[in-house]
Amino acid sequence: MFKKILYLGFVLLISMNLLGSGLTVDDVLKKHYEALGGYEKLKSINSMKLTLKFTTQGIEGPAIVFNKRPNKFRLNATIQGMEMVQAYDGSIAWGIYPFGGNPDPQKLSEEQTNNLSEDADIDGALLDYQKKGHQVELMGTEEIEGTETHKLKLTMKSGNIRYIYLDSEYFLPIKITTKVKRGEQEYEVDTYQGDFQDVNGFIMPHSTEVKMGGNIVRTLTLEKVEINLDLDDSMFIMPEKKEAPETKKEEQ
Numbered sequence: 001m002f003k004k005i006l007y008l009g010f011v012l013l014i015s016m017n018l019l020g021s022g023l024t025v026d027d028v029l030k031k032h033y034e035a036l037g038g039y040e041k042l043k044s045i046n047s048m049k050l051t052l053k054f055t056t057q058g059i060e061g062p063a064i065v066f067n068k069r070p071n072k073f074r075l076n077a078t079i080q081g082m083e084m085v086q087a088y089d090g091s092i093a094w095g096i097y098p099f100g101g102n103p104d105p106q107k108l109s110e111e112q113t114n115n116l117s118e119d120a121d122i123d124g125a126l127l128d129y130q131k132k133g134h135q136v137e138l139m140g141t142e143e144i145e146g147t148e149t150h151k152l153k154l155t156m157k158s159g160n161i162r163y164i165y166l167d168s169e170y171f172l173p174i175k176i177t178t179k180v181k182r183g184e185q186e187y188e189v190d191t192y193q194g195d196f197q198d199v200n201g202f203i204m205p206h207s208t209e210v211k212m213g214g215n216i217v218r219t220l221t222l223e224k225v226e227i228n229l230d231l232d233d234s235m236f237i238m239p240e241k242k243e244a245p246e247t248k249k250e251e252q
Contacts, residue, residue, distance in 0.1 A: 133157035
């Protein structure tokens, strides 16, 4: 009899954890959208420019992120005086990595394309997730560094999985866990967000810390946000490779 009561109590404890405060996935997401500024206000963003400062492996530098609806993305980052570019025009992902002496743009791999296409979603993956072919599950509540959170499992259309932890009081994301591949190895990456500030009615994190294996690998500080700028589509399109000077001389 005692074992039966103990078992029922254990099941009840698990059920209460899964149910949390009785909120459904839609309840949690609705509160999340409201916390960010409201569904309609979020959908009113057509373009965005973020000016950032980053630190990675002891190297500091400036970076600018451009987003434009629908599904356009570009990152410019200056590292030791050289500018790296990653971009997605809605179908093709490309990059410029001058560190090895190659200034030419190059198409990125299928995996990198999938990742950049997800970054290109100006709304974020949770907003209208069903229309985008994603799935969201409420996994219950979990404590993150002393803060109770609602744990969401986001399965992207691509198959990528993220675990998003929303503060149970403010419904803002304080941690996002993703799995990334490098070659044949898979790594778990934890992204911590904080210093949320109001920017023209939108609530945005101004401090981001990225960890792998418990170690900080990157920090980002948001310095400026510009919304609904007139961004030309051409800036997201992969440029043609520059013709070598030797080739031009031969043609002349």
